[in-house]
Amino acid sequence: MQHTICNTVSEIDIGLHTGQRIRICLQPADIGCGVLFQRTDLSNASPIPALYNHVIDTKLSTVLGEKGRLENRISTIEHLMAALYGCGIDNILILIDGPEIPIFDGSSSFFVSLLEHTGRKQQNAPRKIIKVLEPVCIKQGDFFVKLLPNPHSGLSLSLSINFAARAVGQQTYHIDLTSDTFKKELSFNRTFTFLEDIETLRQMGLAQGGSLENAIVIDDNRILNSHGLRTPDEFVRHKMLDVLGDLYLAGSPLEACFYGHCSGHTLNNQLLQKLFSCSTAWQKICTTDKHPPS
Numbered sequence: 001m002q003h004t005i006c007n008t009v010s011e012i013d014i015g016l017h018t019g020q021r022i023r024i025c026l027q028p029a030d031i032g033c034g035v036l037f038q039r040t041d042l043s044n045a046s047p048i049p050a051l052y053n054h055v056i057d058t059k060l061s062t063v064l065g066e067k068g069r070l071e072n073r074i075s076t077i078e079h080l081m082a083a084l085y086g087c088g089i090d091n092i093l094i095l096i097d098g099p100e101i102p103i104f105d106g107s108s109s110f111f112v113s114l115l116e117h118t119g120r121k122q123q124n125a126p127r128k129i130i131k132v133l134e135p136v137c138i139k140q141g142d143f144f145v146k147l148l149p150n151p152h153s154g155l156s157l158s159l160s161i162n163f164a165a166r167a168v169g170q171q172t173y174h175i176d177l178t179s180d181t182f183k184k185e186l187s188f189n190r191t192f193t194f195l196e197d198i199e200t201l202r203q204m205g206l207a208q209g210g211s212l213e214n215a216i217v218i219d220d221n222r223i224l225n226s227h228g229l230r231t232p233d234e235f236v237r238h239k240m241l242d243v244l245g246d247l248y249l250a251g252s253p254l255e256a257c258f259y260g261h262c263s264g265h266t267l268n269n270q271l272l273q274k275l276f277s278c279s280t281a282w283q284k285i286c287t288t289d290k291h292p293p294s
């Protein structure tokens with residue numbers, strides 16, 4: 001069945017790129033609403049559905065926007081979207097009073113805590129699933145992302161990354177997604193950045209809210225965060241968290257196998273664009289809920 005949250009919850013934290021203090025408020029939403037974002041600091045801003053075809057930028061984060069009204073944009077949605085996917089939330093209204101989802105610790109942990117705090121409420125309508133029927137692939141040099149039909153139910157993901165920095169190097173990860181594996185294996189992995197890139201980002205007016213409290217900072221073979229990593233392969237797990245958040249812009253959970261090498265928000269979005277441009281590659285089905293009520 002479809003699910004929303006039990007009650008309204010809100011919290012304040014800074015935006016990674018703007019450095020602004022931003023309030024995020026999660027509210028229950030009706031059957032069939034999906035995930036909807038609404039800016040409260042702009043007059044007459046239209047709500048923006050969390051769908052792949054409302055993405056307006058993918059360079060540093062996934063950004064949703066209202067076409068024709070550039071200031072109505074919401075960036076860095078991916079860690080929240082991953083939490084909504086992992087926690088099995090179908091319908092929710094997200095109000096924010098700034099242009100960016102607050103970063104908290106750079107992972108999905110805080111959003112999972114908020115969702116668990118308010119609780120998950122079952123609604124009287126079956127859940128819709130997008131079943132991938134044919135392979136779909138996007139390549140860019142050696143980098144690729146693809147979706148294949150899953151002989152089993154649900155979503156499984158396999159990802160590899162390869163960075164020159166010795167603290168990262170080559171990492172691979174695989175997960176069969178459930179609410180349990182999401183919480184125990186993916187949700188807590190933080191975003192990361194390289195020391196040499198920080199000054200450039202700051203000069204561009206970006207990463208103004210970035211700190212060791214909300215990102216792993218890498219200097220070749222060194223991790224600058226005093227407590228180190230949460231898991232030795234935290235980098236590839238975070239990239240997979242980003243994939244999951246981006247894939248939830250399909251509008252429904254997927255029944256598919258995802259494979260990727262050095263994926264990013266741009267490739268992830270192009271993958272959904274390509275999937276939905278081919279009507280024989282997917283099918284929307286109703287299914288029974290795979291997440292036990294919490």
Ligand SMILES: [Zn+2]
Pocket residue numbers: 078079191238242
């Ligand atoms: Zn991320």
